[in-house]
Structure formats: structure tokens, C-alpha cells
Amino acid sequence: MTAGTGRDVSGAPGGGATGLVCPAWGGGMEGDAGPGDARRALGHLVEAVLASRGEANAVFDILAVLQSEDQEEIQEAVHACSRLFGALLARGELFVGQLPSEEMVLTGSRGATRKYKIWMRHRYQSCCNRLGELLAHPSFQVKELALSTLMKFVQLEGEHPLEKPKWEGNYLFPHQLFMLVVGGLLSPEEDRSLLLSQFREYLEHDDIRYHTMQAASNTVARTTNGRPEVPLTFWNNAFMLLSSVSLPRQESTLSSFYVKHTELSDKWKVVHLKEHRKAFQQMWLHFLKHQLPLCVCKKVLVIMHDSILPHLAQPSLMIDFLTRAYDIGGAVSLLALNGLFILIHKHNLEYPDFYRKLYGLLDPSVFHVKYRARFFHLADLFLSSSHLPAYLVAAFTKRLARLALTAPPEALLMVLPFICNLLRRHPACRVLMHRPRGPELDADPYDPTEEDPAQSRALESSLWELQALQQHYHPEVSKAASAINQALSVPEVSIAPLLEVTAFEIFERDLKKKGPGSVPLEFIPARGLLGRREDLCAQHFTLS
């Protein structure tokens, strides 16, 4: 049976098969023409193997097709393997317990059944390995098929465990096989987001989720261990997997299991949400302790406040990550604010110099970043306390006003009411807009470069910036800035609806607005494209 040995997958000594010769099927695969034939041939093989133990060597042929280059052949082979080993698992024809090495068993003088079982278990092992490799196949269909087959094996193996229970009611799960799956999903080379989204539906099952969390943290540890440079794709894949794990919000019996059990024992860890939380926390902590690339960091921070922090057993453990992120600066800091806020607000975190750092975050780019709405929502929360010292609020007001001088109109429409709200909350800061009998100054006493709000002398200043913005070209901005001309009304203006306003929305609103009467027209007749002689366009541009 040289053909069989030659096609041995796992590299295990194929000579072992000599005891189970099956000459009839030896070269059964050579004459294949089309996929239909292949399917039929494979079907025959599978049936033969299942029918009699004597035909067992045909497994090699099936496994050989699994190695094929052709996509369709592989798919057929995967289907065949799935049927074959599914049936074998269900029948219990695979060896249960610690698997001895193949040579040892074959040379040993045990019963033929035991030998067969061990041999078949080895074939099963090599099949699983091959399927794990197929998760990296270029064709998505193959990947998907391999994944679903592996998951089917996981299910069957869970029902018919391949290891002996140590005691009655011991919870057994095919950890090794599952590690193989997760390891295949978290590839360092290739973006697996499609496959991961396929995998997401398995995560609805409680047991799969629990073991995924464990396997993921193992895999992350194994991949990063000893490697100086971990590729970005791995982080992306890992983030994708981790972020798709979502725990149930409230305590309920976790009973939707992927592996069917006749009865659930209360002693199993997998049925307790607490254990899930622990695993969840372990997983994220293991993930976040590494030096993450900035984009992944941002992604984590975006989902931090509503899908990570509430599920952690001990949310304060996130503090390390969050403070590190907060110190990075820029958009990452803005995002870290949200998580920090939850920790401060709900978990009694004491954060030194919080407001000073927040003050430091305010730079001109804050109006132009994507997370503007989120940032100002939080800033509004942080500054909503009426116990803040006046100098601090004044410094914030002044800084925001200064930044408003470079802001686009949509941001101005939000930040001007924001400033007015601050002044309303803190009557002590009203001197910024109303300072009767103050001396005329040569320069603004406010020092924009000072990092400490206490030293910025904002309280001695006035909001001249807003006065300048009253000359803004957009009528609504101009009106908003003119609010400081009068004493402010008592009720605050809610800025929530203004946070998400985009320039395009303002544009549409302006277009739809109808003025009274007809459209006013220019009365100076047009001469040409570049306008009159004194126009800038005519001065600096020519037509040809």
C-alpha cells in the first residue's frame, strides 16, 4: 500500500497502515475527471470506511484529496471528512483518553480494536490539522467550509469527549481543537474580518463564548511571546474577535450551549456569568497590556465605555491602560476621557490633575477631529459641576473662545452656546463678559501658552474673541456670539442637539430657509467673470 503511505498527511509513519491493507481502493482517485465523479468516489470511500473497519485505509485517499490544489476538490474532501469523522465520533470509534504515539501502539501487542481506534484517532488529528491550515486558504468558501466543519467537530467532540472524565459530571470541552480554530482565526498574516464575522454567530452560544475568551487570551499571549514586532493585521484580527464578544447584561442562567448536554451541572464554571466576566476581563487585560498600534488603540477606546467597562469584574483594572492612553495626546486622549470618566464617576477613581490635563487637550485641532461631539459631550459633563473654582472655568472659557477663532461654523454653533452655558453655571465668571469700570488694557492678560489653568490669568480677561466672532460671516454664528451682549438668560441651552451638527446640515438648512419676499439682487451690473477691477479675483487672477 505504497500509495497510502505516500499520501500520509500528518507525516506519521505511513507504514503503520500495512496491517490494514485494502488493495481494492488503492488507486481509486487517479482517474478523477470532474467534481461530480470526485464526490461520488469520495462518497464510496466514506461509505466503505464506515461500513467495515477493513476498509479503513481509504481514509488516506480522502485525506490526500484534502491536500489538493483544486478548490472544489478540497470542498468535496472537507464534506467527506465531515461526514466520515462525524459518524466515527458519534459511534465512538475514536480512541478516548491520552493518545499514545502511533508507533508505540502499533508495535505493542494490544487488541486490534484498540489499535484501530488509536490509528483512526491519529487520522482524525491530521484531518483537523489540515482543516486548521485550510483556514488560511485563499478562497473564502473553503475557509468558511473549514470553519464550519471544525465547529461541527467541536460540537461532536464535546458531546462525545475524547478524554476520560476525571470524575462523575466532569465538564469536558475539546480545548485543543478549539485552540486550533481560534489560532487559525487570529492570523498574523492576513485580515480575517470576513471569517470572524462568520464566527460571530457561534459566539452567541455561552460555552463557545467562554472558551473563545480563554483561547483568545492564550493565543494573544502565544503570538506576542518572544516576538519583538507583531504585525498590525494580527492586532486587527484580535480586536475584531475580542470586540465581537459581548456578555449578557444581567445575571441569567446561561443555558444556550453549542455542545448539547443532557443536563447542566451547577458546578461547571461555564454556567456562571461571574466566571464569564473573569474570563472577559482576563482576555482584555492580556490584550491591552501590549503596546497596541494607535489605530487599534483608538478602536478599543471607542467601544471602551459601553461594551468593555460594564462587563469587567473589576473595572478599575483598566486604569493603567486608560492613563497610558490619556497621556498619548491628541485624539487618543480625547477618547480615553470617556473611559476615565466612567471610572471616576462610578468607581471612585482619584485622578490627579484631571482638569489640568483636560485643559491641555484643548488645542485648535479639537474642532476638526472626528470625535468632536463625544469630546464636547464629556467636557460638558466634566464642567457641569457647580463646585469648580471660578479660575478654572474662566480658563476653560477663555481657551475655548480662543480656539473658536479658528473653528469652522458648525463647531462654532456648538461651542458658543457651550461657553454661554459655562458662564451661566458660574456667575463668578460673568466678569468675562461684563466688567464695568475696568481699565482699558494694552494686551490680553490671558496667557494662552500657560499649561496650568490657575496661572493663566483668565479671570482678568474678557471674551474679546466672542466680540470678534460677532462679525462672523455666517448669520447664525454671529447671532450666537451676540448673546454675550445682553445679560444671559437663566436657563441653560441644551447643547446635545448641536453636538452632531455637520456643515452639510447647516448648508441644507440654509438652502431650505425661505426669506420674506423676493430674492434681493446685486444692483451693480456684472462685467465679466472676474468681477470689477478692484476685486481681489481680478487683481490676482487672469483668464488666460
Place this chain on the structure above:
Amino acid sequence: MGKARSAARGKASAAPAGALGSRARPNPNPFEVKVNRQKFQVLGRKTRHDVGLPGVSRARALQKRTQTLLKEYKERDKSNVFRDKRFGEYNSSISPEEKMMKRFALEQQRQHEKKSIYNLNEDEELTHYGQSLADIEKHNDIVDSDSDTEGRGALSAELTATHFGGGSGPVPGKATQQPSGGEEPPKSRRELIEELIARSKQEKRERQAQREDALELTEKLDQDWKEIQALLACKMPKSESGGGKEKPKPDAYDMMVRELGFEMKAQPSNRMKTEEELAREEQERLRRLEAERLRRMLGRDEDAHSKRPKHLSADDLNDGFVLDTDDRRLLSYKDGKMNVEEEPSGDSSGGESGEEEEEEGEGWSEGGPEDSDSPDGHSDLESDADSKDAHSADGLVGRESDADSVEVHAQLQGDQRPSPGERLPRDDQAAARAQLPYTFAVPESCEELKSLLSGKSMEDQLLVVERIQKCNHPSLAVGNKAKLGKLFGFLLEYIGDLAVSDPPDLGVIDKLVVPLYNLCQMFPESASDAVKFVLRDAMHEMEGTVETTGRAAFPGLDVLIYLKIAGMLFPTSDFWHPVITPALLCLSQLLTKCPVRSLQDAVKGLFVCCVFLDYVALSQRFIPELINFLAGILHMATPNKQSQGYTLVHPFRALGKNSELLLVSDEEDMATWQRRSLPLQWAGGLKAQTETEANHTRLSCLAVCLALVRRCVLAYGALPSFHDIARPLRALLTEHLATRCCPPTLQELSRSVLTEMENQPRHYRPLVCEKSKPVPLKLFTPRLVKVLEFGRKQGSTREEQERRRLIHKHKREFKGAVREIRKDNQFLARMRLSEIMERDAERKRKVKQLFNSLATQEGEWKALKRKKFKK
């Protein structure tokens, strides 16, 4: 019964006032009057129930009940119903006249139905034209002979003769007739009569035809008269009376008079204005418009002045036409004097005429035709008359004698009119434009317009557009206004196409702007809609890319040109404007969302900056984005950056592959560079340039940028926090100067900008709120409310008052209704009781009667018995 009560009340209340008019009962019984005595007199209080006549009103109520309720009560067990079978009595959809007609018809029908089939004599009355035939038979001839004139008298005599047998000798007509038809066998009487009838009918027909002809002629004459009346009217006062007499032979004197008259007509109706007057008027107009503009710029009292400048009216046209109603009056007489008014266009089109004159002064390419076109704003009707005059000046006789010829002339003129621009073509132009048709329909789609314009020279394209405009002038046909309104949109689209073509045809666009402006003046609404549409399109496209990538590329040249054109068509200085405000936002988006990745982008960005600054040139409004953009451009042109004292915002990055885009790569190119304007074409597509040319372009961009910075400094110098605004610019400029990497002219420029910046005043006056009215404290003094009207609930809103009034009314009505029902019941009970009593009395009476008779019987019987006993 409410009515009765109120009537009684009205009488009663009138009684004490002494107004016991004839309406009220003249002398009420003093015992019936009940007076509610008032304890105190309150001034101003209306007393309504002080005097009443309870007895009278009760009697009236009782009477009414007996008439209605009692009747109902008595008929309560009767099943017979009175049914109104009058036709259509309750059908409100038929008008009363129709109803009457129908009823009449029905009545007629009913009459015509024979009472019995055996009654043969009863026949319907026959009528003719509504008159009974029997009547007509009686005196038909009298009527006929009366109405006819003497010519027909003979016939009627003949007729009578034949009718009456003609026994009394030969009738003259018959005598003449008989000899002529001597050979014919004598006609029978029947034939004769038929002949007579036929003849009379024919005559009657002829008479009718004649009358119709006369009528027609009169009408025609009237019409003709109307047409020439206008001419005669302004000629001289007496032409009307003399017209008929002079018809045969106009002598030299008359001709002279006519000519003089026509000359007078041809003159404008008021004197020419002198140069100074024109200038003053123009100045006045501009001043008024400027004031209007300022008001809008400040955004004050948006709707206080709802009156727009008159020249903006949609009917008002730029080419000097004014709608005709006023002008017609101008041509009329008023008690023998020509009704000369102020210049017809007056205020309303003064602006246009001024503009036109300006245009002519500037040597507008169509100068010749424009001149011949009526420049002083006549209606088309008048211009028709004008041309008629011109034609009739040489051939007065022919025109006067034949009214039709005038019409022909007019038609001719009408045909020629659609090409007014061609009336006096210059010879060379005529040759060039010979192949262009004179009339164009308004294109229905942009493609049509493109096919009209494509492949033509610039002048021809302009001419085509102008002709389209003139041929489809709104005053010529009803639908033209809508069509021309659409033309603006098509023209705009066409301009966009020209701008994106390669190379952009900017020359044509430059010229097309003028007709675009004119169209916009004619149709502000459709123009603003079209501009809004293209802007929305551009923004939509940009928004799409911004959504996905977070940034967008600079749009094509067409969008930039649209924005520039929008600024020329509409007043850019308004506080809020339906087109300009969105356009400003669009410009702002271009500056904030589009990163500068190439020299072409830089040119585009600078053009956007120029447009932006032109927009706010008058209003001096502040544009933060512009400062950012200029800082970014300066940053790109600065070699070694320490990035001190400024931070760049979104589209720019301090470091990156484009952060040195505008750096000059070769020192030698600086020497050869000369300051020139940037060609706008570069924004459309920058051709591959040599390194030297690219360097020159960079330097030009830098020069423009510096000039814009300077402009900003001048414009915003007065802003209270100018130094904070200009801080990044200053830092960049100092850095730029320090590196000395640009030609001396630019260094000079930046140095001057810096000094200018420094020279701006540094005044930081603390802000003070405007004083607002203090909120009054709450006090415990009673609130005094002025009572304006007694008897009305005070101190609530109008709605609340109305509601309360309704509630009160409802309550009163409810009470009244309950009282009425109660009284009805009492009345009914009384009636029932009286009925029962009556019935009982009747029974008693009958019983008594029975007893009576029985007793009598008994008595009689006893008496009889007694008698028997006695016997």
C-alpha cells in the same frame, strides 16, 4: 319663547327711558308693569331687569303654546300627515328660477292633460313666439305694415288684395304682373298665394343680410378707427373731427400739419435730461440701493421694509421695456391736451436706463442695435406705433385713405420685430452673422442649448443668447416668462460644461456672465433656484467623499466659477441671503475639508480665498477658515519649520508629504521670477511644467497668499482680538522672513504686512453688557387693573375670554331650555287636567240628563199610575 321674552324685555327696558315710541305699546297698563327697585345707583352699570311686564309676556307665551304645543298635543294620535308636494321645495340644489321653470312646465303639462278623452273641444292654446296664435290672427297685418318701410307697403297691399280676393278692381302691382306673364296660363289662387309667400320670405332674407352687412362694416370701421385713433390722438386735437372731411384730397397745408403732428409724436414725451441730471439721478439711485444693501448687511429689521427696490420686480426688464399699461395712457388725450407725464419708466426703470447707458458708454459689442432699440423704455405697442410712424412718414395719403394698409404695415412690423437687434446691422457684422437665423425658440433642455451654441464663435454665441432672450420676451407671449426662467439654469449648466472642458473656455464664460446677470435681474426666483441647485449638487458630491474618507478633493473649476458668479448676481454683503449664505458655507467647506495636495490645489484654494474675500469685501465679516488656510499655505512655503507659536488645523499637517509643496527648489528661479497674476486656467488643469515654471508658479502663489494676508490684516485690523487672530500668521511671516528664501519683492511684501500687523491698534476694552431692564421685585401692594369695559371678565387672554363667554352662554341657554321644558310640561298638564275636567263634567251632565229623563219617565209613569188609581 326666548324671542318673545327678549322682545318683551326690549320694550320694557325702553319704557323707563321715555322712549315709548310707536313700536312699544303706547300706554302699558301700570298694573302690569313690575319694577325691580334698586337700592343704590351705580354709575355705568347697565341694568337689564329693572322693569318688566310679566303678565304680557306670560300671555304671549301661553298664546304661543296654544298655537304650537297644544296643536301637537291634540294631534298626537292622528296618523294623517300633511305632505308638501310642491316641486323641489326642499331641494336646495335647484335655483329658484329653475324651480319656477319646472313648476311652470309641470303646470303646463297638467293643463295639457285632457280631463277626459271624450272632451274634444278643449284644445290647447297654440302659440308662436310666446304669443297666442289667436291673438296674432287678430292683428298680424297691422304689426307687419307698421314695421316695414314704404317699399314694402306695396307688397302688403298686394297681399291684402289677394287675401281679400281683390274683388274691388285691379291692384296696380297685379296689373303690371299680369301683362308680363300674359302668355302663361292664369295662375290659380293657390299658386299665387304661394308665390307671394315665397317672395315675401326672400325679401325678408335680403333685408336681414343687408342689415348684417351694415353691422359688419360698422364694426370693421370701428376697429380700424381704433387702430389709427392712437396716431390721430397724439397728432392734434382736431384731427378727429377733420378726419372724415379731409379724406378725398389732403392739400399741402394738411400734409404739413400732419407731418408736424407726427414729428411731435416721434419726440420723447419729455425733454432730454442733461448730463448733470442724469448723473445726479444715477447717483441718487445708487445711494438708495446702497442704503438698502447696508440695511440688509446689518440684518436689521428684516421685514420692516417689505418694499423691495422697484427695479427688482420680476416684470421689469433690463432691456428698457416696461409693461404696457402705463404707456398706453401716455399716448392718450385728456381734454384736448396731450397727456404728457413724467418719463414713463420713471423710478421703476430709471436704474435700467442708466445701466444701459453705461453699457453703451462702455462700448458694448451690440452698441448699434441697442441704439436703434427703443432706449427710453416704450412698450411694444408703442414701438409698433413708432415703426408705423416711420413707415407712414413718406406715404401719408395711402396710409390715411386705406385703413387696411395700416394693418398690413403693422403686421409687417410684427413680423420683423422679433429681430430688433438686426434693424440697423453694421455692414461687417451683417456679413458675419448672415448665416445665423433671426429667431430662436427657447431651448427646452440644456442639451438643446448646447447644440445651439456649440461650434460657434464667441460673438455668435452671445448673439444667439441675446436673440433667444429678445425673441421670447415675456411681453410677447404668455409662456415666455417660464421658458426664459429656465434658460438661466441651462446657461449656468452650459457655463459649467465650458469650465470643465479642456482647456476651459474662460473667454466665453467671461462674456456669458453679462446675459446671465441680465436674466437674473429678470427672474430672480428661478435664478436663485438654479444657483442653489448647482451649489447643492457640488456640496452633495463633496459630502459623499467626506463621509467616507474624512476629506475631499478640491472640486472642478465649474464649482469655483459658480461660486464666483453667485457673488456677482446676488448681494454678498447681506446678513442673510437665500443664495449667498449657503454659498459662503460651501466656500468654507472647500477651505476646511480639501487638503492641498498639488500646486493646482493651491491655485484653486487661493482662488477660493479670493472669492471668499470678495464676498465679504463690503461687510468686512470675519472668516476663521480663511486665516487657517492662508497660514497653511504660508507653512507650505516656509523651509525649516520649528512650528513655534502656531498650530495648523485640519486640512493641513505640520509634517507630511505635502508640507513643503510650495518650497522653491532652485535658488536661481527666484531671480528670474516676475510677479504676475495667476491664470485661472491652472485651476482647471495644470499642464506639465518644467521645474522652473513650477517654481515660478510657487512664487506666484506665495505672492497672492501674501497679498491676501495683507488684505485680511487691513480688513480685520479693527476686530477686538485681531492680534490673537493674526498670531499664527505673524509667527509664520517672521519665520518666513528669517529664512530669506524668497525674492526681494516678496520679502518686501511680507515685511510690510508684518509692520501693518504691528501697527494695528491694541485696544482691549473690557466688555460690558448692554443694560437690560431690571426685573421688578414682587411686591404686596394690590394689583390695580384698569377696567376698560364693564361687565366683561378681565385679565385673561382673548382665547380664554372667548371660552368663558361660550361656557357662560351655554349655561344660560341650558337653563333657559330647562325652564321652557318645565313650562311646557306644566302647560300640558294643565291642558290634560282641563280635558279630564271637561270630560267629567260632560259625563256628569249626561248622567244627570239620564237621571233627569228617567225621573221624568218615572214621574210620568207614576202620574199615569196615580191617574189609574184615581180612576
